[in-house]
Amino acid sequence: MTVYRLIGPGGLPYDSPVPGTLGGHRRGRLYGRLDCPSALRALARGGYARDRVFFADEETAIAAGYRPCAICLPARYARWSASRRESR
Template sequence: MKRYALLDAQGQPIRSAERGTVGGHRRSRLYGCLDCPAALRAIARGGYVAHRVFFKDEATARAAGYRPCAVCMARAYTEWKALAP
């Protein structure tokens, strides 16, 4: 059985039998869709991969302190921005 490296709600690494549904960037503390155009451009440039993390879902990413991507998750980003201090 394949195991996937994900982060939990505390931002700690875990091994999961299920693949994560959102990807994130550890340094910028943001998350988005696995096929996000902004993330794919960054990956193509080579500077993103070393800090890439994965989460089971959006709720887990938010609980770990990550914010939604403004490109691929515009609605969630707008809601997050309105609630940010």
């Protein structure tokens, strides 16, 4: 049986029998689609894979303190960005 390492709501990793639906970058604290062009380019250049994380869903990524990717999730990123400006 394949086991996948995902990040939970508290930001801690856990093992799951189901793969994640979203990928993220630990140092950048962002999440996006698994087919994100920006993430795929970064992976092709190397180095990015070490900080790659995976989430079961968007709610978990947000609860873990990650923000949406501006490239593959532009509408969600715009809402996130606007909410940050409003809270200042």
